[in-house]
Structure formats: C-alpha cells, structure tokens
Amino acid sequence: MADVSVNDSAAERVGYITRVQSFSACHRLHSIHLSDEENKRVYGKCNNPNGHGHNYKVEVTVRGKIDRLTGMVMNLTDLKKYIEDVIMTPLDHKNLDKDVPYFASVVSTTENVAVYIWDNMVKVLPTNLLYEIKIHETDKNIVVYRGE
Template identity: 45%
Template sequence: MIFLTRKAEFSSSHFYRNPQWSDEQNTAVFGKCANPHGHGHNYTLEVTVAGEVDPVTGFVVDLKLLKDILEAEVVSVYDHRHLNYEVPEFADVIPTTENIAVAIWRRLEGKVPNSRLYRVRVYEMDDIFADYYGEQVADASATVIGQAEVVS
C-alpha cells in the first residue's frame, strides 16, 4: 500500500458565529473571528490517497487527474470566496478548519479512481491545521479518528 499526497492552495474568507447565540456570546467564544465581515486565510490543502502501484504506469493515481479533481471539487468552489455566504456546505455550519476538512472529504470521497481517500489535511496557517480521516476506525491501539484532529 502506497500513500500519495497532493497539495493545493486556496484563499477564502470566513467568520465564526453561532446564529443561536447573542453577539456578546459569539464575541466571548470566538473573539475577533466573530466579526460578520470576516477575515481571510491562504489555506493549504493536502489530500492523501492510498492504493497499490499500477505495474503499467507506476502510479497509485494519475497525478494530473488528482490535480484536476482537487481543482474542480475544491479550489474552484472555495478560492476567493466568502465561505459563510458563498459555499453551500457552510450555510449552517461554522467554517472552522475542522469543518472545512470534513467538507472537503465529503466533496472528494469516491471521486479518485483506483485509490481510497486516506486523509484530508487543511492548513489555516503554518501552525494550525486539521486532519480528517473519514469515518474510519484506527487500529486497536488508537481511538476513533472519524473526528477532526486539530494541531495548534
């Protein structure tokens, strides 16, 4: 089994607000990230697929095809967009790094031929990223990793 990772980048703006909360509570929890005008990030996306090497091509997956899938499913949808207002999956979900990773997984799942989606990593900044592994269960020595893992 080989794990192959491809990177892509997109720039988006967003804000953190729970519509069920008051302005005061949103500000208390999210700070300046609760500003309804938002703020932006230059995100880096890493998508890792797992599969066997094709003996004819030497690839797990055609890299150009993987790039085209990332462009069509993620970059063209998220790049230079306000996630809260312009991307359907965030109409009712706060676009945190964790939720962005989950949404990207859902956009890509089943769309990369001859391989299986293994990991989606989204960097909000160099020192903040979230990993999502789908609804898989890790080996017996680990816990369920179907939730986003945040490293900061």
Template identity: 50%
Template structure:
C-alpha cells in the same frame, strides 16, 4: 500501501459565528474571528490517497487526474470566496478548519476510486491545522 499527497493553496474569507450562541458568547469563543465582515486566510489543502502503484504506470493515481479532482470538487468553489456566503455546500456551517476538512472530504471521497481517499489536511494558518480521515 503507498500514500500519495497533493498540496494545493487557495485564499478565502470566513466568519466564525454560531446562531445558537448569544453575541456575547460568540465574541467570547471566536474572538476576532467573529468580526462581522469576516477575515481571510491563505489556506493549504493536502489531499492524501492510498493504494498500490499500478504495475504498468508505476502510479497510485495520475497526479494530473488528482489535481483535476481536487480543483473541480473543492478549489474552484472556495478560492477567493467568502465561505459563509458564496459556497452553497457550506451553507449553514461554521467554517472552522475542522468543519472545512470534513466538508472537503465529503466532496472528494466519491470523486476518487473507491476507498482511495485516505486523509484531508487543511492548514488554516502556519499554526492551525485540521486533519480528517473519514468516519471510523
């Protein structure tokens, strides 16, 4: 099995806040990330697919096609957006790196050929990274 990863970057703002928690609990849990106006990140998204290279092309998937899928399903929706307000398919979520990795997976899994998507990794900062491989 060959694993092929495409890396893209985007910038977005978000606010970490749960309506199920009190204001005090939100600030205790999310600290400065609960800022009422939000804050931004320069995210790095890595999407990994799996498969065997096609004997005629030598590719698991054409990287141009992979780039197009990632841009259409995720990047065009989130780049330079406020994730809490501007992205309909994130409505009602707390846009942590963990939740974003899951939501990005959900957008991508049906856009790639069956069972090709292997892993979605989101770097929120150089120190905070979330990886999702779908439900077991």
C-alpha cells in the same frame, strides 16, 4: 523480446500520494445556534462581523495499491483535476459563509472546511482511495481529517 516479470509481492505494495494546493478565502466564525454574546466569547476576534481571510494550504493524500503495470496509486493528472473541481472552483477567493451553500448552516471552522473537502473528494475519487485531508490555516494552525 525482453521478458518482463512482475514480482507478485509488488502487487500488494501500498503507496501514499499527496498533492498540495493553496487557496484564499474569507469567513466569519459564527454559529447560528449561539447568541451573539456566546459567539463573541467562543470565537473572539474571529467572530468579527466583517470576517477575516486566510491563505489556506490543503494537502490531499490518497492511499492505495501501487498498480503493477503503471507503477502508480493513481494518475496525478486526475488528482489535480479533482482538486480543481472540489477545492479551487468552489472555495478559492470566496466568502465561505456567503458563497458556499454548505456553510450557510455549518460554522466555517477549518475542521468543517476539512470535512467539506473530504465529503466532496470521496464523491469523485475511486472508492476507498482518499486517506487524509490536511489544511494549514496558518503556519501554526493545522487540521487533519481522515473521514472518521
């Protein structure tokens, strides 16, 4: 029988896992707290009454101790399921402003989409595991949120 020894320092090693997922959605940048004129000035063409769409790319990163027995921070199969439940089901191919109750009173900026995803991911992930939500709205516009 082979002696399997685990290096004690390995139990303290921290790893980061990122899972990438894409979804498509439309929205209109419009604040109920601003006049129509102010909305047009602040949001420009993104305030189009008919909205506009994006192919978002979301990176969900978790951070935690690498389990000395499994060698994992968490099971990627579980992370995939959480992403499906929190991001894909409620957001993919949806009008964020009309189909997602959260955005009825919150402007659907990418910053607020990141907050929405964060707030819902922390509800399903083990405590203190979520590290970062990064959303690529376009190739040039990227938002990072770490729950701060």
